[in-house]
Amino acid sequence: MTVAFHIPEIETDRLRLRLPKASDLAAHIAFRTSERSKGVGGPFDAQSSFQSLEAIIGQWHLRGYGRWMVANKVTDEPYGVVGIYHPMDWPEAEIGWSLYEAGEGKGIAHEAATATREFAYTALGWSRIVSLIMPDNVRSIRLAKRMNCRKTEAFTHPEFGALDIWVHATREAA
Amino acid sequence: MSTVAIPALETDRLILRAPQMSDGDIFADVLKSARSRRVGGPGGAWFPATWPKPDFGWLLYDDAHDGQGYGTKVMAALRDFTWDHVGLSTCGAYIANDNIASAAVATRLGGSIDEDARRSEKDDPIDAWRFYPKGKA
Numbered sequence A: 001m002t003v004a005f006h007i008p009e010i011e012t013d014r015l016r017l018r019l020p021k022a023s024d025l026a027a028h029i030a031f032r033t034s035e036r037s038k039g040v041g042g043p044f045d046a047q048s049s050f051q052s053l054e055a056i057i058g059q060w061h062l063r064g065y066g067r068w069m070v071a072n073k074v075t076d077e078p079y080g081v082v083g084i085y086h087p088m089d090w091p092e093a094e095i096g097w098s099l100y101e102a103g104e105g106k107g108i109a110h111e112a113a114t115a116t117r118e119f120a121y122t123a124l125g126w127s128r129i130v131s132l133i134m135p136d137n138v139r140s141i142r143l144a145k146r147m148n149c150r151k152t153e154a155f156t157h158p159e160f161g162a163l164d165i166w167v168h169a170t171r172e173a174a
Numbered sequence B: 001m002s003t004v005a006i007p008a009l010e011t012d013r014l015i016l017r018a019p020q021m022s023d024g025d026i027f028a029d030v031l032k033s034a035r036s037r038r039v040g041g042p043g044g045a046w047f048p049a050t051w052p053k054p055d056f057g058w059l060l061y062d063d064a065h066d067g068q069g070y071g072t073k074v075m076a077a078l079r080d081f082t083w084d085h086v087g088l089s090t091c092g093a094y095i096a097n098d099n100i101a102s103a104a105v106a107t108r109l110g111g112s113i114d115e116d117a118r119r120s121e122k123d124d125p126i127d128a129w130r131f132y133p134k135g136k137a
Helices: A022-032 A035-040 A047-063 A108-122 A138-146 B021-032 B034-038 B070-086 B100-108
Strands: A003-007 A015-018 A067-072 A078-085 A094-099 A130-133 A150-157 A161-167 B002-006 B044-046 B055-057 B091-096 B126-131
Touching (some): A015 A078, A022 A035, A022 A047, A022 A078, A047 A067, A047 A078, A067 A108, B055 B070, B070 B100, B091 B100
Parallel strands (some): A094 A130
Antiparallel strands (some): A003 B002, A015 A067, A078 A094, A150 A161, B091 B126
């Protein structure tokens, strides 16, 4: 008895959202050990990056949805991790985005998060999706506003502290 | 679309299968408990990128499961799978030198302490065990 689970691939204009692979590890370590990961609770030690990639793959099996490695559609260069994040201690499923330095300033998070939202509404048939954002994460707040998210109540995580819950625009309004 | 396949192994009394959502609560409890003080995760062949070589790992959840030979049974199935299906020619295990129960399992699996293994510190209290397929040690 083998358990098999499937991770869909999504293509956008410039990007491929795909299963993480071993060759993504160096870029993932560089992100997690740098100040760039501050908005998601970092920086972290390098050791934990392997488990982080394992967890991205594993949540697809545990939840039936998850996050992708966002890569350049042509060169396959990894740009970051975007998709639906839903650990055990989260109030609900959220669209999360973490951009590596190589993915900076090109609208890549917006392109991948928009594709993720579309996936949640169409493939999963959801009517609500949120993003949890630290109150001082200016760049993520900017992206949330650009995606027509609306800030609602705050959620206090035992480790990460206060996180604002931004509700995404409905499918009709998106 | 990518497909990830995780094989299951069966022994007389047990099945080794992919973790599932309903395992979450008990796993979280075990990680918070003193039982997890020596380990990083449940049973399997684990090979984080930062580790020198692939490693066998095992963690039983409950005192009630101790002493029934589960650890040895499971790891014997996993060891054979590792040689026959994964195709590894050796595997290790890192065991604290006061962890008598795990050292006993490692001995029953045919392992031995590798005195030449790389250690993070000179007086590292962790023993590096090494396993080989029968006849290849």
